[in-house]
Amino acid sequence: MTVLSATPLAAIDYPALARRSRRRDLAFAVGGIIVMLVAMAMLASLVIDLAADGLPRLSWDFLTSFPSRRPARAGILSAWVGTSLVMLVTAVIAVPLGIAAAVYLEEYAPRNWLSDVIEINVTNLAGVPSIIYGLLALGLFVYGLGLGETILTAGLVLALLILPVIIVATREALRSIPQEVREAAAGLGADRWQTVRMFLIPAARPGILTGTIVGLSRAIGETAPVITIGALTFIAFLPQSPIGPEFPFLNFHWLMEPFTVLPIQMFNWISRPQVAFHANAAAAGIVLIAMTLLMNGLAIFVRYHARRALR
Amino acid sequence: MFGGEPGPNGEGDDVLHSPLKVKSVCLPDPATVAPPAVEPAAEPVVRARVRGLDFWYGDFHALKHIDLTVPERAITALIGPSGCGKSTFIRCFNRMHDLYPGNRYGGEVVLYPEGVNIVGAEVDPLIVRLRIGMVFQKPNPFAKSVYENVAAGLRIRGIRRRGALDERVERALHQAALWDEVKDRLGASAYDLSGGQQQRLCIARALATEPEILLLDEPTSALDPIATAKIEDLLGALVEDVTIVVVTHNMQQAARVSQRTAVFHLGEVVEEGDTEQIFTNPHDERTEQYITGRFG
Amino acid sequence: MTAHSTRLAPPPGISPGFLARRRLVGLAARAILFVAASASVFVTASIVYVLLSESLDFFRTVPIVDFLTDTEWTPVFARPHFGILPLLSGTVTVAAIALLVAIPLGTMLAIYLSEFAPTKVRETVKPALELLEGVPTVVYGYFALLFVTPLLQRFIPGLATFNMLAPGMVMGIMILPYVVSVSEDAMRAVPKALREGAYALGANRLQAAFRVIVPSALSGITAAYVLGMSRAVGETMVVAIAAGQNPNLTFNPLHGAATITAYIVQISLGDLPYGSLAYQTIFAAGLTLFVLTLAFNVAGFALRRRFREAY
Numbered sequence: 001m002t003v004l005s006a007t008p009l010a011a012i013d014y015p016a017l018a019r020r021s022r023r024r025d026l027a028f029a030v031g032g033i034i035v036m037l038v039a040m041a042m043l044a045s046l047v048i049d050l051a052a053d054g055l056p057r058l059s060w061d062f063l064t065s066f067p068s069r070r071p072a073r074a075g076i077l078s079a080w081v082g083t084s085l086v087m088l089v090t091a092v093i094a095v096p097l098g099i100a101a102a103v104y105l106e107e108y109a110p111r112n113w114l115s116d117v118i119e120i121n122v123t124n125l126a127g128v129p130s131i132i133y134g135l136l137a138l139g140l141f142v143y144g145l146g147l148g149e150t151i152l153t154a155g156l157v158l159a160l161l162i163l164p165v166i167i168v169a170t171r172e173a174l175r176s177i178p179q180e181v182r183e184a185a186a187g188l189g190a191d192r193w194q195t196v197r198m199f200l201i202p203a204a205r206p207g208i209l210t211g212t213i214v215g216l217s218r219a220i221g222e223t224a225p226v227i228t229i230g231a232l233t234f235i236a237f238l239p240q241s242p243i244g245p246e247f248p249f250l251n252f253h254w255l256m257e258p259f260t261v262l263p264i265q266m267f268n269w270i271s272r273p274q275v276a277f278h279a280n281a282a283a284a285g286i287v288l289i290a291m292t293l294l295m296n297g298l299a300i301f302v303r304y305h306a307r308r309a310l311r
Numbered sequence: 312m313f314g315g316e317p318g319p320n321g322e323g324d325d326v327l328h329s330p331l332k333v334k335s336v337c338l339p340d341p342a343t344v345a346p347p348a349v350e351p352a353a354e355p356v357v358r359a360r361v362r363g364l365d366f367w368y369g370d371f372h373a374l375k376h377i378d379l380t381v382p383e384r385a386i387t388a389l390i391g392p393s394g395c396g397k398s399t400f401i402r403c404f405n406r407m408h409d410l411y412p413g414n415r416y417g418g419e420v421v422l423y424p425e426g427v428n429i430v431g432a433e434v435d436p437l438i439v440r441l442r443i444g445m446v447f448q449k450p451n452p453f454a455k456s457v458y459e460n461v462a463a464g465l466r467i468r469g470i471r472r473r474g475a476l477d478e479r480v481e482r483a484l485h486q487a488a489l490w491d492e493v494k495d496r497l498g499a500s501a502y503d504l505s506g507g508q509q510q511r512l513c514i515a516r517a518l519a520t521e522p523e524i525l526l527l528d529e530p531t532s533a534l535d536p537i538a539t540a541k542i543e544d545l546l547g548a549l550v551e552d553v554t555i556v557v558v559t560h561n562m563q564q565a566a567r568v569s570q571r572t573a574v575f576h577l578g579e580v581v582e583e584g585d586t587e588q589i590f591t592n593p594h595d596e597r598t599e600q601y602i603t604g605r606f607g
Numbered sequence: 608m609t610a611h612s613t614r615l616a617p618p619p620g621i622s623p624g625f626l627a628r629r630r631l632v633g634l635a636a637r638a639i640l641f642v643a644a645s646a647s648v649f650v651t652a653s654i655v656y657v658l659l660s661e662s663l664d665f666f667r668t669v670p671i672v673d674f675l676t677d678t679e680w681t682p683v684f685a686r687p688h689f690g691i692l693p694l695l696s697g698t699v700t701v702a703a704i705a706l707l708v709a710i711p712l713g714t715m716l717a718i719y720l721s722e723f724a725p726t727k728v729r730e731t732v733k734p735a736l737e738l739l740e741g742v743p744t745v746v747y748g749y750f751a752l753l754f755v756t757p758l759l760q761r762f763i764p765g766l767a768t769f770n771m772l773a774p775g776m777v778m779g780i781m782i783l784p785y786v787v788s789v790s791e792d793a794m795r796a797v798p799k800a801l802r803e804g805a806y807a808l809g810a811n812r813l814q815a816a817f818r819v820i821v822p823s824a825l826s827g828i829t830a831a832y833v834l835g836m837s838r839a840v841g842e843t844m845v846v847a848i849a850a851g852q853n854p855n856l857t858f859n860p861l862h863g864a865a866t867i868t869a870y871i872v873q874i875s876l877g878d879l880p881y882g883s884l885a886y887q888t889i890f891a892a893g894l895t896l897f898v899l900t901l902a903f904n905v906a907g908f909a910l911r912r913r914f915r916e917a918y
Contacts, residue, residue, distance in 0.1 A: 021811040025723075028813045032719025035712050036732055042780045043502075043739055049745065049754045100643030108637060111642070121647040127834070127904040128897070129841025131868050132654060134875070135893040140655035143881055159651055167647075180451040186410055186511075189441035190521060191634040198466065203454055221743025224843035224868065228875045228889075261842075263745040270749055270848055278753060285746045292741050293348040300734075425616065433613040437624075442618045469625045521620060 038134040050289070054282025062283055066237070067265065072274035076284050079265035081238055082231075083220060083291075085254060086261055090162065090219050095212055097159070098166030099201070105167070106174045107196055126164035126241070133161050134228025142229055151232035152237065152255040157225045164214035169211020173204035208308030210299045219296035221288060231264055262288050262298025328496065357384040357423055358524060358554045359404070364430070365417030368402055373399050374509045375578045376418065380571070381524070386546060387554040388565035389413050389585065391575030392601065398448075400575070401526050404429070406436035420511045422523075444522030448529040452501035452507035454517070457493050459554065460512055464520035475552065479519050486552075488517035488545050507538025511545065518553070525549070541594040543568050562602060566590050574598045627861055636911045645869070650903070658897055661890030668884060674891065680854035680886045690886065693854040697864035698896075701775045701846055702839035704729065704860055708779025709835055712787035714828065720787070721794040736784035748848030751777040767852025769863030778845050786835045793827020793914055794820050830910035837903035841896065843868035868898045 007298035031080040065075025101122075109115035141147045147156075176198055201208075239254035263274060269281035321547070327530050359381040366374035373403050389397045399408075406429070408414040416430040422442075429439050444464075452460045461480045470476060480497075484490040489511040501512055510530060517525055527546075531539040546555060546568055559565050565572055566586060573583040574597070580596040593599045617626055644854025649845035666674070670687045678808050755773040760766045766773075797820050821828065851863030852873045865873070869887045879886045 004917070018734065019661070021814075024813050025811045029723045029818075030718065032715060032723055035716045035719065038712070039716070039780065039783060040735060043735070043742075045754070046746070046750045081806060084766070095704065098642050100640050101646060104637075104640035104644040108640060118644050118648055121651050124901075124904060125647055125650060126909075127837055127900065128654065129843070129868065129900055131841070131843045131871055132658075132893055132897050135871070135890060136650070136654045136657050136872060138875075139661060139890070140653055144657075144887055163647070163650075180449065181453065182412070182446065183407065184451045184453065184516075185463075185464045185467075186407065187405060187440060187445040187447070188467050188516070189437060191437055191629060191633050193636040194467055198452055198463070217741060217786060221741075221745065223743070223745050224847075227872050230875065234481065239657050263743055266745050266749070267844065267848065270745075270752065278749075281749055285743075288900075289746060292743060293738075296738070296741055298738075422615070427613065427615045429615060431613050434615045438615045438617050441621065442615075468621055469629070521618070523618070 016250050032190045047289070050282050050306055052282075053279055054284070054286045057279045057283035058286060062280075063287075066228060067268075071269075071280055074269075074277070074280050076262060076265055076287065078238055079260050079262045079284065080287065082259040084241060085151050085239065085259065085260045086154045086226075087220060089151060089255065090158040090211065091216060093159035094162050094215065095208075096168055098163050098211075098215075099170050099208060100161070102167045102170030102174065102199070103196055107192065107200065108142075108170050122164050122167055126168075129224075130161055130222055131224040131228060133157050134225030136160070137225060148256065149258055150256045151259045152260065154226050154230050154231060154261070158219040158222060161222060161225060162219050165215035165218065166208075166211050169214070170204060170208050173207025173211070174200060176207070177203050206302055209302050213295050213299040213302065217299070220291055220295070221263055223261075223267055226261055226264060227267070231258070231260055253276065262291075275284060280300050333552060341446045355385060357381065358383040359423065360421045361419070362421065363418035364400070364403060365419060366399060366408070366503070368399075369419075371415045373578055374403070375573070377580050379573050379580055379583055381554060381556060382571060383554050384550055384552070385571055386550050386557060388569035388574065389556065389558045389573050389575060390560070390562055390565045390601070391581075393560055395575040396578040397560075398573050399578075400527050401445075401528055401556060401558050404439075404526055405445050406430070406434075406439045409436040409592065425455040426444065441466065441520070443526060444512070444517035445526040446513050446517055449533050450506060450513050452504075452509050452512050455501060456498045457501055457504070457512060458497040461515050461519050464516055469523055480515075483515040484521035485516050485527040486549065487511045488541065488548070489515055505538070506533050508543060509532060510538065510542060513540070514544040514545065516606050518549070522553065524554045524556060527555065529560060530560050531561060539564075562590075574601060648782055653768025654897070657696045657892040658890055661887050662894045665884070665887035669891075678856050680865075682885050687884075687913075691867075691892065693856040694865060694867045694870055694892060695895070696856050696858055697771065697850065697854070698840055698866040698868070698899075699844070700835060700858050700860060700864065701771050701778060701850060701866060704772060705778035705782060705839040706832065708776055709782050709786045709839075710832055712779070713783050713831070713861045714833070716783070717787045717790035717794060717828075717831075718816050718821065721791045722820065723811050733788075736787060739780065740784040742781075744842065744844040745848070745879045747777050747781055748774070748845045749850035751845055763861065764860050767851075769849065769853070770861055771846075771864055772848050772860040774845045774849040775860060776840055777837055777849070781842070781845070782835045782838050785838060786831045789831035789834060789911075790824070791830045793824040793831065793911075796827065796915070797823045824914065825909045827914035830907045830914065833903050833907035833910060836901045837907060840903065841868065841900050843872060854915055863880060 062075045063080070064077050065073060066077050067079075068074040099218070105115065105122075107121060134157060137160075141153045141156055141287075142149060147153045164258055181203065182195055183200055185199050190198065203207075239257040239259060266281045266284040266288065269277040269284065328524055355387070357380055361377050361379040361381070364374055364377040365372070377400060379387075389400065391397055402408055408416070411455065419428040420430045421427065422429050427434065428444075453463060455463070457569070458480055461483050462476045465479055470479075479492065484493060492508060493499075493512075496503075497511060501509060504512060507551060510533075514525075514527075514530075514541060531542050540607075546557065549555065551568075557565075557569065561566075567584045571584070572586045572589040574581045574589065574593075574595070576597050582589060582593060583596045584594075587596060590602060593602060674689055674691055676692070677688050678692050679688035679690050680693045681688045697750065701767060720732060724732070751773045755777055756766065756768065756770065759770075759773055763772075788878055801819055801823060802815060805819040810818070846866045847869040850866065852865045852869050853863055854866040854870065855862060857864060874889050
């Protein structure tokens with residue numbers, strides 16, 4: 001304590017000490033609040049700046065036009081269609097893969113070195129910079145497997161990127177299922193796969209859903225890996241529609257086509273010297289943030305709804 | 312003991328069983344004691360015989376050389392102070408310990424009429440659990456509807472046809488004395504039921520699979536007295552079709568409900584025999600001390 | 608009556624073959640789940656393979672000594688130089704600025720949230736911080752270039768349009784939530800007994816925080832810093848947009864520079880023939896980045912684990 005000195009304890013002015021002590025606490029608390037306000041102010045100024053620059057540009061035309069050399073005519077149609085299609089591929093790949101990996105790690109893996117290696121791997125991959133994933137995809141998918149600079153490749157790389165998010169969320173959800181559920185299932189004669197399939201995964205659904213939404217909201221904003229695999233920044237066309245006029249009515253040509261995504265479109269516009277394009281970039285940024293906020297809100301809603309349904 | 316017979320003090324089939332009833336049973340008075348539910352003339356058929364059962368949790372020797380008989384279509388109660396191995400023992404019957412690493416069985420639990428030792432290494436624990444059902448201490452219905460809870464065991468056995476499921480679910484709910492209370496809300500969440508109803512639901516869930524032995528691990532310790540009484544009555548009715556083994560920390564419950572009792576102490580069976588004899592004329596000093604409440 | 612057979616037959620109600628089918632399905636499920644879990648190992652292995660194989664090719668032409676010591680990075684010039692130091696200086700400078708912002712603010716906020724703030728405040732601030740984390744990095748880049756830089760230029764006349772100060776500060780705000788959450792977790796994990804012991808001795812909150820809690824949580828807090836550093840080093844879009852793409856061996860934040868990540872983006876945006884030396888440079892740069900972040904991650908996780916084990 002601060003009062004150790006030649007002063008005998010009895011001679012200390014305790015009331016004054018207590019007052020000073022409380023003042024210091026208050027000072028720090030005020031400091032903490034100031035930091036909080038600074039952080040909030042940054043967030044607010046970011047949003048306000050974006051809104052100020054971009055809202056005027058936001059219009060139905062903006063959402064439904066292709067990019068153009070003339071800033072006033074440029075729009076994000078190809079960008080948000082591209083984002084949606086890429087997110088579809090990402091979800092289709094990452095969710096089953098992530099759930100399966102998490103189920104194995106949580107319910108099947110024996111306590112041996114191999115399981116440890118796998119776990120360390122997942123943790124490590126969560127910390128690898130996203131651009132490295134881009135390099136992986138470039139070497140392995142674009143050239144190695146010859147998949148080219150396509151929607152499929154983008155979906156693959158983003159799926160790998162958010163895989164750790166889904167695995168961790170699913171594991172947490174499984175871990176929070178009380179042991180008595182497993183014992184009840186076992187008591188009825190279920191084997192491990194039946195227990196997982198019929199009882200555990202249904203119970204873990206809210207957590208898995210939340211994790212998926214959070215992962216996808218991250219993937220939407222990822223630019224670096226998608227640039228690296230070669231997504232072009234000026235795409236003035238839409239991929240071929242998956243619904244065709246003849247049997248089997250559904251085709252997958254769109255997977256192998258070039259594309260762009262929202263964050264790349266925004267990046268492209270920022271990089272242009274003309275100020276008018278910056279307004280477009282801001283508008284695209286608003287759409288991007290709106291999508292991210294929507295998804296995070298959805299995740300919170302799912303979490304809340306699940307907690308209420310559980311009794 | 313239970314059922315419609317009036318007790319020695321004139322109480323009828325009341326919901327609350329006064330502890331006085333037990334004391335009066337303990338006093339030797341053959342003229343007023345109700346006759347046992349099982350026919351005493353024939354030698355009771357044995358459903359399972361435990362011989363020299365040992366069990367280790369890792370290095371801890373939890374069950375020591377247990378010998379015990381489980382008669383067919385009777386209720387066998389396992390009593391004893393807490394922590395003495397009753398739950399550990401009953402979980403050997405359906406190989407629950409196999410779910411966790413580091414456990415080891417020794418000795419035999421022989422299931423009749425085949426005469427197979429179900430804790431033997433060559434027996435598949437899954438098959439044991441397909442034949443022997445369990446109800447746990449705290450009601451643990453699945454987060455599903457009432458119907459799906461009861462149907463769970465059937466689906467696990469590959470029964471999928473709606474007609475077959477409907478029939479068996481209804482039968483099980485009748486057996487568990489729950490049908491009338493839930494027949495209009497089979498699709499409701501199991502969590503909407505009260506604690507006592509949830510436990511009866513768990514019993515129905517186990518019964519739907521037509522087990523040869525029904526194990527109950529302190530089924531009423533988490534319930535209020537009214538729900539407890541309902542379940543005790545239920546067990547009395549069930550025993551005509553199912554062999555029942557019940558762990559209970561409540562001696563009076565054992566005395567009320569069972570035909571056979573085994574007294575556990577520190578991982579051993581101290582005494583085993585007809586319930587009446589255990590409570591009125593215990594052979595072992597430890598049994599007497601436990602029954603008269605000297606320790607517990 | 609002794610046991611005369613050792614296998615138990617299934618109950619009569621089970622249809623024949625059901626058990627065998629169930630067993631097969633269970634085995635197949637287990638195998639598939641194992642493959643899914645091993646996917647993470649496969650991803651790491653692929654990353655290492657792709658980075659190494661292209662880099663090894665690169666180092667056949669460019670001696671590794673040159674790579675590590677040359678002070679110029681001009682791979683596409685007629686007389687190319689391949690020294691990584693300019694890229695490293697850019698990366699390190701921006702990251703250092705980010706940490707200079709995130710560490711003091713983040714620690715103070717973490718201490719405030721963990722030891723001072725009432726629950727209501729904590730419950731409002733934490734989601735707000737999560738929002739900060741959810742903003743896509745392109746948007747932060749926009750903010751850094753078109754809001755922060757002009758703002759700073761009013762106070763610092765010598766600030767170039769592309770500089771390292773603005774993206775560094777913005778990156779600091781970006782990693783702030785992460786530093787706060789890891790530090791706060793560490794501090795909350797300190798056992799109540801220690802905290803109460805300090806209070807019992809008459810400490811005020813400030814003294815308890817700095818003399819008891821922070822020292823106990825030190826390895827966890829340091830882990831937050833190290834992991835935050837790893838994030839700052841791996842960040843791409845903020846620097847690609849606001850720091851410029853001109854490799855420049857300097858630590859002066861007022862000037863622009865290229866980071867490793869910005870360089871990779873720059874090359875990916877261009878048209879580089881597959882297999883050319885310039886193409887391989889991004890893998891060599893990527894390998895350097897991977898090794899750097901790996902070192903930070905390993906250190907961070909080791910610190911975190913040591914902290915957890917202590918309690």
